[in-house]
Amino acid sequence: MIPEFTDNPLFSAWPFWVLELTPEAKNSEIEKAARDILAKINFKVPGADEFQTPIGKSTRDDYLLREAKSALQNPKVRLLAEFWFVSPSDIQVFAGAGQEGSGNDNAEDPYGVCLWAE
């Protein structure tokens, strides 16, 4: 199932996170990633059903893998995902969005700013 957060453009990059890819990924890499991860989930390889996001770990299943693949294969959705792409290890950006505040050290990024500018 697509996580609730997909409505928020800040999280548009979710398909890349789910498939552990970057915006450079070609279609064949997308298909391979989706298939390989699913195969590992089927084999119950530890950790295969989890993926990293900037706000922590989330779980993935065949539905989510399929949706992620299909999102990246749709040029319109992919463009948005590339546009808003942040690496899942880039927690800074999202700290500004959270309740804790203080995340705006990284003032360069467009996202944190959007959250508190009109």
Place this chain on the structure above:
Amino acid sequence: MSQSKYIGIDLGTSNSAVSVFDGDEVKTLVNARGEINTPSVVRVKGGSITVGAKAQKHLHSDSKNTFKEFKRLMGTQSQSEPDDNGKRWLPEELSSEVLKALKAQVERQENCQFDKVVITVPALFELPQSKATAEAARMAGFKQVELLPEPVASGLSSGWSEQEAGAAWLIYDLGGGTFDVSLIESRDGLLRVIGHDGDNFLGGRDIDRTIVNWLIEQLVETEGLQLDHKHSDYSSVIRHFESAAENAKIKLSTLEHSVIELEFEYDNEDYEVDIALTRDELKTLCAPIIDRSIQICQRLLSAQGLQLEQLKRVVLVGGPAHMPIVQSAVQEKLAPLAQTDHDPMCLVANGAALYAATINLGCEPAADTDKADEREHQLWLQYPSVCTELNPTIMGRVIDESIKLSQVQICTQDGSWQSPMIPVDDSNIFMLEVSVKAGGKSSFIINGFDQNRQAIDLAYQAVHIVHGITISDPPLSRSIGLALADGSVKTFIDRGTPLPAKRSFAQSTIETLVPGSGQKLQIPIVQGERKQARFCRKVGVLVIDAAELKAPLPVGATIEITIEVDRGGDMRSQAFLPQQNKIIHGVAQLFLAKPELSALKTLSQNINTRMSSQLQQAFRSRDESALGVLNPLTQRLQLLLPELLSMADDVDGLQRISRELMEIESELELFESREQLSELMEECEMAYFGTDDMVKEYGRDTDKRVMQSCAKQFEQAMQNPRQGDIERLIERLNQVYHSAYKNKPEFWADVFQRWASHAHAARDPVRADKLVRQGNEAVARKEYGRLQAITNELYDLIPEQQKSQQGDNYDSGIY
């Protein structure tokens, strides 16, 4: 080691065909009569059943026991008239007879048991229709069934061997009963359906009917006969006319002239009449039908924002594709025809077989199964049977605990390559990336070794990997949602979501349910793109029966509803009542509701009244553009009204009229709400030009790219305004605006001013005050770098509560 075979079936309204793919080649099977098409006709004779051309011969002589065109009724509960045995047939039962015949044929010819199959369905088939198709396949003895939209199948088979990357092409499939058109593109090994459109009630049969009507007119003129084709007395005469018309039509695909020989009884008198029909006359007769198909193509192109010049070619599929009239119309009004050696009648079945391979739905031939394969497989292997990458992964896991595998080596079957030793890990898993031949088939074998590097004899399935194009997972063709109490639709699964799909949302009840009261809470499930439930089609219902409840369910109680759809058109729904920890499973009924004649009449009157009042207004104010919209709509409605009055209880006809009425009403409604729409368009225009300026001046490359796509959407939205599209576009524009805005040097001045106005609430007012002063200086000196640092520090001093209030405002503004 044996190679899996994959089969695909084109289950057509008039004709069906079956194809086989063996990893190298795809072919459509030729039946005992030397034909690739088996007519989808079923005849019941005593206890035995015949299918195909043999059955077709009896359509007139034994019409009571001979059935055709049941595909059009799939998904409805409508049964045939009783046959001689008194049996009334459901459309899926008849379809399953056709499938059984094809299954037997392919099993005989290929010497292989096939219990897995891909069956094609029209792209616009709705869930109940798909489900009925899957059901038919199960009745025919298939254990696993996948459905594939027909145009995707044609695209796959016509694109399989083509290397024209990036070009858009149209698949124009005019069949016996349905018209499907799809816009397709292949890039980076992926065949993508960009969009499709069509009409479930447009096809070769409509051409036949037009010819029949013309014949009846001719008979009035030449013989003075009044044949009422709605009258049941004449139904067998009309059937005869229809098949004579069809024969003439088919002849005219190769010849310029034909003669329709009619032999029938009228008023107890025998008639033999020959009527000549030329290709030119036929062209005039069927022009409206062909025009309608071309219009649908143009509608598809414009919906996708494509200019005619961008269309590279058109692939013709289906029987009527043989008609020169169709070919010339398509060439004239759309694009050149694809130069293919494919028979338009094979494309669909071939594509289905190819697709079966891409999703690993293969069967192993019985005869050449070698000894090793007869043992239970000891390895569970995962690898793609078709892939677009040149370095697919083969993953394996030992499932037979008794073998102690410690290393494996993977080799190509021809011995040209072998991998190094790969360790099998603690969980008994190994994996390796292999390289495959571009555009061809590669076969691998796996050698196993124990701890002491002694070879182990392994039993496992054959590994064949074809490098080729793939298609994205079949998308849901129409959104699925719930009808809510206020008449609106809450969309659960959007159109385009890959199948299978599953979504849950929490809803609230609007009335109290008391256990034992006999109350039932209905939650209708609908399919369609409109926000108003009545414009969508009801495809099921989830019922919460008060009798099943443990405690009363108060008004406003939360129900968590989950809808799940698989590729076979099977939809499951469930309601979870958290307060009572109870799960209710749903979708009792899943069929196309049969439109009631009386309801359609009322609806048409209602539309007529509304239309007249809009027309009057438009006349009074001499509103040319309004008339331009209303006049064609009125014409469409006027065509339907007499038809509706003379309509008997013909399910197929009712479906068609109901659909047309829904289309007309939805366009009328759009017209009625045009004022609201024009405001929205203005807002969109402002947002667009504002954002465009901002992006031109301050946008980054990605901003510009997104803006380009917005520009396209904007152009489309202005030409063909739809509320939902425009709202989404405004949202998108706001995002881009902000992204570009933050690159504007004065941006930090704006942000600073904003937080400076909250300085009074800061945790350290003295420090905040100082920062505000410094900030103002920086603004004056245009020192934006410094200002940024100051703003950040100031922001940290402002309490969360203050910020979150800002957040609320923001919510409404930006997303």
